[in-house]
Amino acid sequence: MTHPVILYRVSALAKAGTLCFALCTSAVAEADERSPLVIKEQGSVIAGGRVETQPGIFDPYKPALSDGQSYHGDHVYAFYQVPVDARPLPIVMWHGAGQSAKSWETTADGREGFQNIFLRRGFSTWLIDQPRRGDAGRSLVETTIKPVADEQMWFNQFRIGLWPDTFEGSQFPRGPQALEQFFRSMTPNTGPYDIEVVSDGVSALLEKTGPAILFTHSQGGGPGWLTAIKSRHVRAIVAFEPGSSFVFPEGEGPVPIPSAFDTVSAQIVSKEQFEALTRIPILIFYGDNIPDKPVRLPAQDSWRARLEMARLWRDAVNRHGGDVRLIHLPEIGIKGNSHFPFSDMNNIEIADLVSTFLAEKNLD
Amino acid sequence: MTHPVILYRVSALAKAGTLCFALCTSAVAEADERSPLVIKEQGSVIAGGRVETQPGIFDPYKPALSDGQSYHGDHVYAFYQVPVDARPLPIVMWHGAGQSAKSWETTADGREGFQNIFLRRGFSTWLIDQPRRGDAGRSLVETTIKPVADEQMWFNQFRIGLWPDTFEGSQFPRGPQALEQFFRSMTPNTGPYDIEVVSDGVSALLEKTGPAILFTHSQGGGPGWLTAIKSRHVRAIVAFEPGSSFVFPEGEGPVPIPSAFDTVSAQIVSKEQFEALTRIPILIFYGDNIPDKPVRLPAQDSWRARLEMARLWRDAVNRHGGDVRLIHLPEIGIKGNSHFPFSDMNNIEIADLVSTFLAEKNLD
Structure with a gap:
């Protein structure tokens, strides 16, 4: 046949x-x-998490009582697709704060996201909802979700523009319909965000995927580094605008970097833990419209501080024999990217940069 | 080519x-x-919902203040796949209480769910997270999510068995690993469940899918009927164990049916609204281990009352010229099904019954 x-x-x-x-x-x-798309296999799986069981004996005549009943939570959910003739390493795609697996699917203006783009390039893709998010919603810790109006904050924070104006030359999908799709793609935490819980979850998932390439976005960046420390299966990381929790070895944490938004501090790990990050190739992307000197506007200044910390981190890992490359996109002539380069209008161009990196590192 | x-x-x-x-x-x-699977197109989209905007003016220097900021919520999320040479009508698959799109994906024991089965049969599939659930998590109404141990209750309520024993001859996936996958596939509401909000959401989605077949499960059954009333695009409904909110026309609501669990009451709509349900073919499935006379155990008796109400509903719709068929699976010799016939071990056999129905009604 x-x-x-x-x-x-x-x-x-x-x-x-x-x-x-x-x-x-x-x-x-x-x-x-x-x-x-010619898909050899697709489906979903849940990994990791914990279970808590109440003392006592379950009474089937009083099912509303918790006595003797259990609750599984804090697991990760993943939807995977394996194309025919897949390349050896799958890609695990990890969303950022307030996002879900949707980040990598259809873009806000209806184009293909990294899920389809990398399937077309022959990679298996695993899109996750991290523990306490989306379809992995059962959390072992209680939370209250309030509809606090915050979208203009996010518009600025995600560097779409300065509300209500989009940055000139922005690559963020245009028009009110795209903006509405984008706002509606946000989804809340269903339990407190916990960097250990989410990195434990993804590490457990990697026991199912085997050796894999990790794509992380924003808040996913920090637990992404921890996952490479916890799991032997991380073969490379491509981090889009990692936002916090850069891990440094004991004694080498840089002075915290204050900004008009917050203060970006190092997360300290042992030298042995840090070594894990020197053994894999890492590519970091930052988009456009990040000031290079302190500015008063919190949304803008936060990224100035984050990019500064990311450069210190790159230097620290490379000083220890690592292989981190940081691409600040405007520096290579790619202008207008928001906080979401993988779904911006030029996401094929961004995917090409990723593919070149994976080819150079013999990861494809 | x-x-x-x-x-x-x-x-x-x-x-x-x-x-x-x-x-x-x-x-x-x-x-x-x-x-x-040969997929012509796949992606995700968000539909429906509302937006609320706070009075005042957004101050980018005080982004934590809600003044002048907006919040989009109460929309539905859908992941769709269109196979090559797709049949004309897509299938929209709607989960039940405490579930998500995962319901229709890989089964708890790792077999293919209705997503893949019906893709293989040439149908486009649209798997949703209803408003205030999963990746459609932003709700316009606040909620608190507590990790209340409840899984033994669900084990009984979903007629897997009588905890800790699985029913003899059960078709529910066997073994502790499958049970863990199942428990972890549950995911909470991120806002109060509201039958109007969720049926509005799915009706909005149908404006994007066009004419479609609706598969509903359990809690999804009730808003499924409302969606057929609200949207001109519902061409048929296949309802798996609809659990509540059977809609009857004014003056024809049956006497509420008490059970050891709760009381199942009719939901009353106008005659004109009810007529919508007489214009489409409807197939309802109930599984096994439902008692035919009142019993003391709440989890068991609840389904006795629901099946009784479903039969009254079938008769009411058919009395008005409708086309409702109710299959109580053990009555046609298919034994052992739980509350989840579409993911039980015999789900291919169940899918065959659905395909036969769709063929008979010229919906394929």
């Missing part, structure tokens, strides 16, 4: 000249958006 | 003799689990 994926690859190669630049020599034969 | 899906169909037809029984004459050419 003829293998259909081959037909698509031929078709994609014919168009390769217009689709990719540096990649054309790196055997990334990418099917375009009009080609079907 | 040769169309690959044709190759799979040929392959599937060759195996049809072992795969299906009554269906073999109904043009349901099903690819088996080993064949790739």
